[in-house]
Amino acid sequence: MTSARPPGRVWAHVGQPFTPGTDPQAPYDVLILGAGRMGSALALTLTEHAPHLKTLLVEEGGLPNEDGATILAPGIWTTAHLPESQHGAARWTLERLRDLLGDDLQPRPYLTLHDQPAPNTQPTRDLLGAHPQSLALLDPEALPHARAHEAHTYRPGTLAQVAAQSAIRRGTDLLLNTSATPHPGGRVTLERLTVTNTHQVVTHDIHTIHAPLIVLATGAHAPAQAEHHLGVHTRHARAYRQTPHLAAPSTEAAPVLHARGLTLRPQHGAYTLIPPIHHRDPHGYAPQGGHLTGVPTGLRRETLEDLVGLMDALPPLATSDLHLGRSLADIPGAWLALPGGQPDATPTHQRLDDHTHLLLGGPHADTLGLWTADELARNIAGEVGRR
Template sequence: MTTPTPGRVWAHVGQPFTPGSDPQPAYDVLILGAGRMGSALALALTERAPHLKTLLIEEGGLPNEDGATILAPGVWTLAHLPAAQHDAARWTLNRLRTLLGDDLQARPYLTLHAEPAPGTQPTRDLLAAHPQSLALLDPGAFPHATAHEAHTYRPGTLAQVAAQTAIRRGTDLLLNTRATPHPGGRVTLDRLTVTNTHAIVTHETHTLHAPLVILATGAHAPTQAEHHLGLHTRHARAYRQTPHLGAPSTPDAPVLHAHGLTLRPQHGAYTLIPTIHHRDPHGYTPQGGHLTGVPTGLRRETLEDLVGLMDALPTLATSDLHLGRSLADIPGAWLALPHGHPDATPTHQRLDDHTHLLLGGPHADTLGLWTADALAREIAGGRGQ
């Protein structure tokens, strides 16, 4: 077997960008966005369609995952998926094992219940080996729990490993470049640099044409499709914060899920993943809330949810909960909502003859790699062109 020639990497404007010359397109596929979805697609294309020349373009550096995922651990679990999606999730788990190795860690996952249901067990029994976790909640409020298989990992690490592997197999990577799609497979590239006063400016501009352009820019992708391509989609986005809970956690502490709130152990404490109730309207600017009249950095919806759980999870009513004085104090990021729904799974969609949309969303931890591979299979089969 012939060893593939590694791809080129342009990390800064000091490296002249030389993609090729017209009239032939320099690339078959342009992937806009090197988060885990875009990087996973680039890697999958090296396997499914190695004959295609691919350029992966990222506005920042590697790994690029917004604050909601680079700070909070990713959790693979079947807990919230219908049975029809379990095979795809299992495929994703095997892929995660291959890419991440020991960085993928098995961890218990407990869904807490106020009433018994099929498959539940006493919460005290399931948490007998985790007294610190048991101390977080009122066992009387959640006397029952369901145990699920789960694995945690860093989404940023996944993006980096997938991109680096794709590069070794021939994918080119262009960093610190803002990419703007246009109709007809045309993409404008603004290579960015930083001035002495720390202002980000465009150093040079290039225009590329390609048969296929993939919008993998996360929550920004649907807006790009509408503003730059004139194509409306059903997809949406929401701003999700991940507050910090300073209660102690152990390396083997379980992930806890109660009434939509997930407590993910991380760095000896917890990251809180709140419920996403709805899409945020276009033009919405996230705002904090008030607790007993005092401004906090938490969004009003998130604050109301946490206040409603304080009796059942007494730790939320202590100083361990970091409320922040402004929105900037609480990690958060825009999250894509495929089909505009908080419970929708990752998806890919053909927008026109040249453009596809690739979205992760709330279930990207469990199904993202499968969805990226599904798009790669479609492209390899010629249906994506």
């Protein structure tokens, strides 16, 4: 059952004074920090499982906030790399994606390529017979076996925007362009720039508000926030992943290809390369580029080694179609949360203290993120109901 409350308020630009509510001590029941797809999805599901709660969604930038790799490459729903035990949650997520995105969720072939026979594989040439451009990407003798999986692609940024807008229509407030710092005891400091209507003077606006429940949904930055501001050490981590561009031609019907950890995602008539994550990066790590024949590429050494190791199986990687760039800024990259500190971990949520929960997406957010957000919303509804 959804809420009958009026639509929520939106403070979108610096000219709107922030007026959180009539109760200065606790104007909201829940504060969600981060309006990416995880935070926005949580805001929406709270309107369904606990419509009576007053919720504020806080975002440091604008909407949609799905930066780096997630906005540059299409999200892909697939169970190809999940154990059977998680397929039910993945199917639930797929139905939810259909409800929220409609025609923006597109079916697309997804092939895992192998150099040895594996269960349910077929000859690569047979599966790619209808996609000659995709077949030209690889050496069928080096990767002679392939397996087809169900998959659907969508834009994570679109999902974040649709979920946030739906939550607002059901009563959630949204505060943009605001940096939020959590503190112990259910307290959050909000810092934003505002402009007075009369004199157009830019001022630094600071608010401190309290809430019984706070959710850190700030992606890869959330574990560090928990440690630095709440004094809570978590087992979670983050990694910096770059996504090089491959200028080989693709079509709207071209399949996603996955070979030895590297994913080739069709996008804008070419491909975005999603390399594997090998390990966590320590806090404070500054991404560094590598060198290829003495030329600075701006690419991480691990990623460069992966691409070099695949050049025989995927010949276009050895041509000028692979855009490595000449500086770090030339290659898109983004921090990625690693729930549990593991490179292939699934989305999770965790209670940090009496007032704070942590919500993380990570590598499998495309397939399981909505399920995890809904699970936390159900837990919060039950928690509030027991009070």
